[in-house]
Amino acid sequence: MKHDIFTAKRLLLVEPSITLVITGKALERRDAGDDIMILSAGEPDFITPKYIRDYAIEAINRGFTHYTKTAGILPLRELIVKKLKEDNNLDYEPSDIIVSTGAKQSIYNVMESILNDDDEVIIPSPFWVSYPEIVRLAGGKPVIVDTEDDGFILTAEKLKKNITNKTKAIILNTPNNPTGMVYYKDTLEDLADIIVENDLLCVSDEIYEKVLYDGKKHYSIAALGEDIKNNTVIINGFSKAYAMTGWRIGYAAGPEFIIKNCLKLQGHSTSCPSSIGQAAAYAALKNKNEEFDNMLATFDKRRKFIMEKLDKLEGISYIRPEGAFYFFINVSKFYGRKGVNDSLSFCNFLLKNGNVAVTPGKAFGMDDYIRISYAVSTAEIERAMIKFKKVLEMLVE
Ligand SMILES: Cc1ncc(COP(=O)(O)O)c(C=O)c1O
Numbered sequence: 001m002k003h004d005i006f007t008a009k010r011l012l013l014v015e016p017s018i019t020l021v022i023t024g025k026a027l028e029r030r031d032a033g034d035d036i037m038i039l040s041a042g043e044p045d046f047i048t049p050k051y052i053r054d055y056a057i058e059a060i061n062r063g064f065t066h067y068t069k070t071a072g073i074l075p076l077r078e079l080i081v082k083k084l085k086e087d088n089n090l091d092y093e094p095s096d097i098i099v100s101t102g103a104k105q106s107i108y109n110v111m112e113s114i115l116n117d118d119d120e121v122i123i124p125s126p127f128w129v130s131y132p133e134i135v136r137l138a139g140g141k142p143v144i145v146d147t148e149d150d151g152f153i154l155t156a157e158k159l160k161k162n163i164t165n166k167t168k169a170i171i172l173n174t175p176n177n178p179t180g181m182v183y184y185k186d187t188l189e190d191l192a193d194i195i196v197e198n199d200l201l202c203v204s205d206e207i208y209e210k211v212l213y214d215g216k217k218h219y220s221i222a223a224l225g226e227d228i229k230n231n232t233v234i235i236n237g238f239s240k241a242y243a244m245t246g247w248r249i250g251y252a253a254g255p256e257f258i259i260k261n262c263l264k265l266q267g268h269s270t271s272c273p274s275s276i277g278q279a280a281a282y283a284a285l286k287n288k289n290e291e292f293d294n295m296l297a298t299f300d301k302r303r304k305f306i307m308e309k310l311d312k313l314e315g316i317s318y319i320r321p322e323g324a325f326y327f328f329i330n331v332s333k334f335y336g337r338k339g340v341n342d343s344l345s346f347c348n349f350l351l352k353n354g355n356v357a358v359t360p361g362k363a364f365g366m367d368d369y370i371r372i373s374y375a376v377s378t379a380e381i382e383r384a385m386i387k388f389k390k391v392l393e394m395l396v397e
Pocket of ligand 1 (some may be wrong): 102104173237
């Protein structure tokens with residue numbers, strides 16, 4: 001078989017995941033018996049709270065094992081409506097909601113539903129790895145806008161500058177993966193004015209909304225007024241706040257016609273999200289998550305511990321994260337030494353010499369940086385920070 005003939009052209013535009021390269025190597029070495037610390041995870045190390053697991057097991061045993069409505073079961077969408085009202089002060093109907101196989105499918109559905117060839121989507125950098133690739137797969141063109149000089153926050157001026165007559169959408173992510181930055185209300189208001197003025201769709205990925213520190217508050221851009229709400233699709237899910245990555249449940253809330261187009265697509269791709277995953281998500285929202293405060297306090301303790309260590313290291317810089325569970329660290333001062341000249345070679349050096357796996361910033365659009373995740377055990381973080389320091393010292397020897 002000729003590989004080029006049997007490879008779809010649109011796939012040639014998509015990069016394989018660099019994040020998996022390092023994690024793959026790290027896992028291989030761990031399997032071979034090496035003591036490897038993996039700080040590249042994008043998921044909580046906690047398991048799904050017991051009340052959710054118990055309800056899902058009970059759902060299996062009562063035979064809740066069939067296809068559901070394409071949009072997801074009504075009781076779950078009703079609870080999502082309630083959540084959006086209570087947490088975000090937003091009014092939606094169940095028909096404005098589609099539940100999908102993870103927030104990733106929700107974003108994919110939206111992009112496939114709105115984009116025609118070469119439509120542009122503005123993506124502030126650094127970004128979650130999959131945004132540009134999803135846009136490309138859907139036939140669109142990602143327009144990457146660097147936010148480093150503005151403290152990793154997209155300003156209204158920069159947004160305005162990058163709008164062309166082909167711009168169709170913008171993807172906002174607050175709290176942000178990989179920087180942990182949170183968009184404040186006044187910035188969102190300025191962005192909202194421009195989005196509405198130019199009739200763009202704002203895809204607002206709020207999956208980390210509950211993972212906030214130092215008393216920070218999450219604002220959904222859609223809650224800033226009826227006009228911006230009409231131009232926004234909210235993306236959210238259960239992976240992060242409920243430690244439910246493997247259940248694969250996320251959702252989109254937005255203008256009914258966009259949700260209807262997503263339904264068309266979902267109906268012919270995955271039919272519906274898993275019934276058991278939906279039962280678990282229903283339980284998650286129906287009851288109070290008593291374990292959440294403990295999870296957040298643990299993340300915060302780890303965050304403070306890492307900050308304390310990083311603050312003592314020479315040659316690196318980072319911005320204090322306000323949400324999510326990552327540090328985005330500039331390590332470019334070490335480039336040009338011992339074969340390290342970009343984020344991937346830095347990560348390879350760290351893995352080889354320190355047994356620590358972290359993610360190269362290139363995956364998020366910024367090659368001067370690495371991302372450290374603290375969604376791993378405190379003991380692993382403590383050991384990893386000692387090794388990290390040693391490897392930096394090795395690089396300047
Ligand atoms: C910013 C962001 N959005 C979306 C997702 C996808 O989440 P899900 O597990 O619901 O597909 C992730 C997962 O890492 C993420 O970091």
